[in-house]
Structures are given as C-alpha cells and as structure tokens.
Amino acid sequence: MKRRDQPWYATGLRFACTECGHCCTGPEGYVWVDEDEIEAIAGHLDLDIDTFGRRYLRRIGAKYSLLEDPVTKDCVFLKEKRCTIYEVRPHQCAAFPWWPENLKSIRAWRQTARDCEGIHAEAPVVPLATIQAALEKLGDTE
Numbered sequence: 001m002k003r004r005d006q007p008w009y010a011t012g013l014r015f016a017c018t019e020c021g022h023c024c025t026g027p028e029g030y031v032w033v034d035e036d037e038i039e040a041i042a043g044h045l046d047l048d049i050d051t052f053g054r055r056y057l058r059r060i061g062a063k064y065s066l067l068e069d070p071v072t073k074d075c076v077f078l079k080e081k082r083c084t085i086y087e088v089r090p091h092q093c094a095a096f097p098w099w100p101e102n103l104k105s106i107r108a109w110r111q112t113a114r115d116c117e118g119i120h121a122e123a124p125v126v127p128l129a130t131i132q133a134a135l136e137k138l139g140d141t142e
C-alpha cells in the first residue's frame with residue numbers, strides 16, 4: 001500500500017531521453033543560470049564572464065537566463081538538435097523532465113509527455129530516488 005506522504009509517482013515514472021532536442025526549442029521560455037553555471041559555461045567557451053554575458057545572457061529581474069534565437073525561440077546553444085554546451089549545461093536542463101511543474105499531478109505529467117518523446121509506456125522506469133535527487137538539485141539552484 002502506498003504511504004499517504006508519498007508523491008503520486010512513488011513507484012517511479014517511465015522515461016528515457018532520446019536526445020531529440022525538442023525541450024530546447026521554442027516557444028519562449030527561460031533557461032536560468034546561476035553564478036557557478038555562468039562561470040562554467042563561459043570557461044567552457046573560453047570567454048571571460050563579461051563577454052559571455054553580453055553574447056549569451058539576458059537579465060530578468062535579479063536573475064539571468066540564456067538567450068534564445070530571436071526567430072525560432074530555440075535556446076542559442078541548440079545546433080542541429082544538439083546542445084553545444086552539453087558538458088556544462090545548466091541544472092535546469094539536466095533535470096528535465098523532473099521539474100516540479102511537470103510532477104505536480106498525473107495530468108501535468110501527461111501534458112509533459114506530449115512534448116517529450118522520451119516519456120512513454122515502453123520506457124524504463126526511473127525510480128523515485130532518482131527523481132527526488134533531480135528535484136533537490138534543481139531546488140539548490142533556484
């Protein structure tokens with residue numbers, strides 16, 4: 001029997017990324033980056049922080065987001081369906097689809113599945129501990 005304090009996905013959720021790149025595309029959104037992530041990506045691109053900021057960041061209130069392509073609204077680091085900064089991609093990207101808004105209900109999860117081909121009935125089950133670890137890591141950067 002499921003304990004009452006466990007989430008609805010306590011038995012895990014089916015997911016395996018196909019690397020289709022769809023979650024990096026439009027419509028408009030934000031890819032939040034904190035100081036450590038900015039440093040890591042700038043270093044990866046061999047740019048100083050100021051140059052990186054001018055080329056790739058936009059300020060939203062007190063936070064920073066990666067830029068999008070002005071026409072497609074895809075993340076600027078998506079090229080030919082691949083992340084060109086994969087090794088240092090932000091936590092937000094690495095944590096997808098384990099975002100609080102996607103997990104708040106079965107309905108929200110089904111909605112997420114419409115845009116993510118890695119969520120389907122034949123995909124392997126990702127255990128609760130893995131999902132919770134991703135959520136916790138994401139929480140640290142918000």
Ligand code: SF4
Nearest residue numbers: 017018021023116118
């Ligand atoms: S949309 Fe889903 S399957 Fe495609 S790259 Fe993103 S997480 Fe992977």
Ligand code: SF4
Nearest residue numbers: 024075077078083093
């Ligand atoms: S940084 Fe990479 S993984 Fe994140 S949205 Fe951009 S292309 Fe996708």
